Amino acid sequence: MHARLRTTRLTALAVVVVGLAATDAIASAPIPRAKPDLPSVALAVPNAAIIPRRKPGKPSSAEVPARGWPKSTGAWPKSEVLAARAACERMLSGLDIIWRPDQPIGEPGGCGTPAPIAIAEVAQIRIDPPATVNCAFAQALHGWFSQSVQLLARSRVGASVAGIRNASSYACRRRNNASSGKLSEHARANALDIAAFAFSKKTQITVAGGGTGLLQKTGLSANGNFTTAVRKSACGYFNTVLGPGADRYHGDHFHVDLMKLRPGRFKMCR
Numbered sequence: 001m002h003a004r005l006r007t008t009r010l011t012a013l014a015v016v017v018v019g020l021a022a023t024d025a026i027a028s029a030p031i032p033r034a035k036p037d038l039p040s041v042a043l044a045v046p047n048a049a050i051i052p053r054r055k056p057g058k059p060s061s062a063e064v065p066a067r068g069w070p071k072s073t074g075a076w077p078k079s080e081v082l083a084a085r086a087a088c089e090r091m092l093s094g095l096d097i098i099w100r101p102d103q104p105i106g107e108p109g110g111c112g113t114p115a116p117i118a119i120a121e122v123a124q125i126r127i128d129p130p131a132t133v134n135c136a137f138a139q140a141l142h143g144w145f146s147q148s149v150q151l152l153a154r155s156r157v158g159a160s161v162a163g164i165r166n167a168s169s170y171a172c173r174r175r176n177n178a179s180s181g182k183l184s185e186h187a188r189a190n191a192l193d194i195a196a197f198a199f200s201k202k203t204q205i206t207v208a209g210g211g212t213g214l215l216q217k218t219g220l221s222a223n224g225n226f227t228t229a230v231r232k233s234a235c236g237y238f239n240t241v242l243g244p245g246a247d248r249y250h251g252d253h254f255h256v257d258l259m260k261l262r263p264g265r266f267k268m269c270r
């Protein structure tokens with residue numbers, strides 16, 4: 001079932017690529033289409049082996065000891081790191097994600113997170129370059145991609161999304177790069193900035209506006225209803241969604257994060 005779906009998707013993409021190859025001279029840097037085993041990611045994210053994708057529908061591996069996590073627990077209490085890793089394995093169990101465990105980042109109360117991972121592909125959408133996030137964020141991204149983004153892509157664009165352009169994931173900084181104020185959710189590996197959605201090598205929709213390849217020819221662009229619908233749908237999975245028009249910092253990308261909602265703090269979707 002899974003393999004057949006993937007084959008169908010790849011075939012559909014191949015048709016788009018072949019159809020475009022002869023006529024498209026101008027295109028911005030494409031996101032290469034994900035390969036089944038994604039060997040290049042090992043180069044893009046050094047330091048450890050990639051954990052193979054777990055097939056959807058496989059039984060939970062919660063009892064299986066964590067594999068591949070670094071020995072170091074960094075500046076975090078060991079118990080907190082081990083608990084976060086176990087929670088991560090449970091969260092991602094059975095999800096269609098290619099990910100690799102990473103070293104703990106930072107320390108409690110500051111930048112960082114105890115059990116970060118690098119995600120290279122989520123619900124068969126390649127993350128280019130791979131993003132450093134926490135596991136709850138990866139889980140939310142999987143939900144958004146698999147339940148909303150791909151359905152919207154097929155219904156509004158007529159093709160599946162093959163990759164997204166990651167403009168920023170983990171970064172130890174304050175909100176909007178200010179010199180003072182609250183830490184950004186990026187500083188907790190709890191956010192992702194998406195600059196473009198790629199459908200094939202030559203066809204992508206940038207959040208800033210404009211499509212390339214087939215999308216340009218057919219008049220579909222970032223101003224069309226795909227990005228509008230995708231942005232709206234993100235609010236069902238994340239607690240903050242910002243994009244062009246929200247403020248002067250988000251004119252060329254979507255920012256999505258899982259900011260903790262405390263009493264009096266509500267979702268922000270602009």
Ligand SMILES: [Zn+2]
Pocket residue numbers: 168186191192193254255256
């Ligand atoms: Zn952001």
